[in-house]
Amino acid sequence: MKIIPTLTLLATFSGLLSQVQAEPLKINGSTTVNPPVAEAAEILRSERDIQIQVDTQGGSSGGISMLGEDRVQLGMSSKHVSESDRAKFPKCDFHEIHMGEDAVALIVSKDVWQGGVKALTKEQVAGIYEGRIKNWKQVGGPDQRIAFFNKEPGRGTWEVFAHWVYGDAKKAPQVSHLEVGGNEEARNKVASTRGALSQLSSSWADGKTVFALSLKVDGKDIAPTSENIATHAYPLSRPLFLLSNGEPQGEAKAFVEFLLGERGQELVKKHGYLSLAQLKGEAAAK
Amino acid sequence: MRLRWNMTRLSSWLFSAIAIAAIVAMAGLLVIESVPVWKHEGASFLTGTRWFFRQEEFGAASMIYGSVAVALIALVLAAPLALGAAVFSAEYLPRRARLALKVTIELLAGVPSVVYGLLGILLLRDWIYQVLERFDPLSGDTLLTAGVLLAVMILPTIMTLADDALRAVPGAQRVAARGLGMTSTEAVLHVSLPQAAPGLLAAMLLGLGRALGETIAVFLVVGRQDNQWPESLASLRPLMEAGQTLTSKLGGSETNIAYGQPLHWAAITGLGLLLLGLVLVVTLAGVWLQRLAGKHHHV
Numbered sequence: 034m035k036i037i038p039t040l041t042l043l044a045t046f047s048g049l050l051s052q053v054q055a056e057p058l059k060i061n062g063s064t065t066v067n068p069p070v071a072e073a074a075e076i077l078r079s080e081r082d083i084q085i086q087v088d089t090q091g092g093s094s095g096g097i098s099m100l101g102e103d104r105v106q107l108g109m110s111s112k113h114v115s116e117s118d119r120a121k122f123p124k125c126d127f128h129e130i131h132m133g134e135d136a137v138a139l140i141v142s143k144d145v146w147q148g149g150v151k152a153l154t155k156e157q158v159a160g161i162y163e164g165r166i167k168n169w170k171q172v173g174g175p176d177q178r179i180a181f182f183n184k185e186p187g188r189g190t191w192e193v194f195a196h197w198v199y200g201d202a203k204k205a206p207q208v209s210h211l212e213v214g215g216n217e218e219a220r221n222k223v224a225s226t227r228g229a230l231s232q233l234s235s236s237w238a239d240g241k242t243v244f245a246l247s248l249k250v251d252g253k254d255i256a257p258t259s260e261n262i263a264t265h266a267y268p269l270s271r272p273l274f275l276l277s278n279g280e281p282q283g284e285a286k287a288f289v290e291f292l293l294g295e296r297g298q299e300l301v302k303k304h305g306y307l308s309l310a311q312l313k314g315e316a317a318a319k
Numbered sequence: 320m321r322l323r324w325n326m327t328r329l330s331s332w333l334f335s336a337i338a339i340a341a342i343v344a345m346a347g348l349l350v351i352e353s354v355p356v357w358k359h360e361g362a363s364f365l366t367g368t369r370w371f372f373r374q375e376e377f378g379a380a381s382m383i384y385g386s387v388a389v390a391l392i393a394l395v396l397a398a399p400l401a402l403g404a405a406v407f408s409a410e411y412l413p414r415r416a417r418l419a420l421k422v423t424i425e426l427l428a429g430v431p432s433v434v435y436g437l438l439g440i441l442l443l444r445d446w447i448y449q450v451l452e453r454f455d456p457l458s459g460d461t462l463l464t465a466g467v468l469l470a471v472m473i474l475p476t477i478m479t480l481a482d483d484a485l486r487a488v489p490g491a492q493r494v495a496a497r498g499l500g501m502t503s504t505e506a507v508l509h510v511s512l513p514q515a516a517p518g519l520l521a522a523m524l525l526g527l528g529r530a531l532g533e534t535i536a537v538f539l540v541v542g543r544q545d546n547q548w549p550e551s552l553a554s555l556r557p558l559m560e561a562g563q564t565l566t567s568k569l570g571g572s573e574t575n576i577a578y579g580q581p582l583h584w585a586a587i588t589g590l591g592l593l594l595l596g597l598v599l600v601v602t603l604a605g606v607w608l609q610r611l612a613g614k615h616h617h618v
Contacts, residue, residue, distance in 0.1 A: 091572045091574070091575040092572050092575075094572060094575040094576055095572060095575050097575075098575050098578055098579075121578070121579035121580075122579075178455070178457060180457045180458045182458075185543075185571055185572045185573065186572070186573065186576060187572035187573060187575050187576045188572060203373070207371040207372070207373050207374060209544055209545040209546040209547070210544060211457065211458060211460060211542045211543065211544050211561050212542070212543035212544065212545075212571070213543075214571070214572065218440075218539070221440060222444075222458065222459075222460070225444065225445055225448070225459065226448070226457075226458040226459065229458070
């Protein structure tokens with residue numbers, strides 16, 4: 034049996050090799066920011082042989098806290114770093130690097146959409162959130178209980194939502210709804226549940242399994258189209274950030290430059306978000 | 320007998336000491352970190368049914384209920400199947416077939432739990448949602464869904480341990496039972512099963528321990544709805560609603576928010592302590608019974 038010593042030898046060597054190789058660039062945070070970042074990481078890995086690990090533990094607040102604890106070199110966040118975050122990690126000099134824009138859509142399942150609910154007002158949304166509105170017929174839809182899948186607090190999507198409805202995420206009343214985490218989970222669960230509603234990054238609302246509602250602002254229905262997002266006519270939009278501790282250095286710097294460059298911005302667009310140029314362009318056109 | 324301090328003995332002492340120190344340090348850390356919440360809530364951390372972290376209300380009762388309910392559903396569903404399979408493999412199958420069956424089932428125990436969780440989302444959620452349709456559940460995320468998923472996950476553990484317990488009953492006793500004119504069914508019912516009873520119970524407790532501690536699979540299908548304390552503990556209706564378990568709470572992003580806020584963080588580590596305590600008690604009881612069963616046979 035020569036195979037065992039051979040295997041041992043191989044294992045030892047590969048162990049040594051992996052020690053020689055530098056620590057990979059670690060990135061963690063929002064599942065919303067993740068798709069373009071993960072694809073950029075894939076490209077840099079194959080083209081420039083930079084080792085990059087992209088993870089989405091805990092969403093935006095996971096990205097902020099892991100950067101704060103110095104466990105990653107770059108964070109991904111779909112919300113601003115708040116004063117309390119900065120106070121929590123005084124050693125970390127958070128830099129926000131704006132890389133694109135996204136909107137939070139209120140998505141519903143097919144039966145609700147076909148039952149005639151196409152738009153909601155802020156008051157109606159607050160009513161659903163606080164449990165005063167429990168049935169879709171109360172807002173002009175079918176007679177069906179509302180299954181509200183609330184995004185977990187701490188997710189960027191939730192913060193943007195709560196900020197819009199209550200002015201400040203901290204003022205949102207505490208409620209107990211079904212909870213969902215990542216975007217895949219939210220879309221999947223809404224698609225497979227009757228009377229379902231959830232908050233989801235608008236680029237994930239495919240219009241086939243889940244449907245993005247318009248928001249009624251001053252009597253007008255405003256849909257989360259890229260134009261409305263860029264002009265901020267659609268109120269539930271938010272910036273997407275990479276976060277770094279101080280100015281990004283070395284490989285982190287190369288990564289940021291790639292993502293802000295032409296090809297990186299193409300990736301942002303490809304995944305359904307607004308690139309920085311679009312943002313300026315659409316806003317200027319108005 | 321004189322102790323001989325050779326390398327083997329020394330290193331096994333050392334490593335056992337490290338293992339024990341690790342568990343003691345872990346429990347100690349959880350106790351120390353959770354002190355503020357015990358001061359803040361007192362016993363109502365255990366009995367309180369309201370968990371609203373921004374209002375600084377921390378009552379873990381509905382999560383304890385969720386954990387226990389989900390684990391018990393799993394046990395009730397898995398135990399009969401697992402014990403039946405164990406009797407079949409230990410008492411009726413020839414040795415080679417038994418080993419083949421055991422290896423296959425033990426492989427199931429090695430499937431990563433996130434895979435079970437994804438299968439749960441793909442298949443089980445929708446199935447439960449349809450089956451329960453006449454009870455009008457809010458969604459397919461229910462305590463029952465999590466329980467059924469866990470049942471699948473702990474089935475191999477219980478089956479293989481129960482099989483070991485049955486095989487530990489000395490063959491001579493079966494031969495004697497047959498010699499007295501019992502049928503093979505009677506021999507199983509009146510000789511093997513009673514003799515193996517502590518071991519079978521241990522198998523179930525160890526399965527229960529695994530169910531209590533399982534996180535990610537439960538996380539994906541339980542709904543994670545807070546404050547679902549049932550009106551009646553005996554009622555089955557709450558099982559068709561979403562809930563929250565200790566593990567699904569700890570697996571969620573609330574732990575990120577809690578970090579850096581002493582009281583909230585203490586509440587989260589307090590949940591960790593409760594979970595550790597629950598799993599430890601159940602698992603230790605199982606191991607103790609297993610030892611008891613072992614002694615019983617070797618006297």
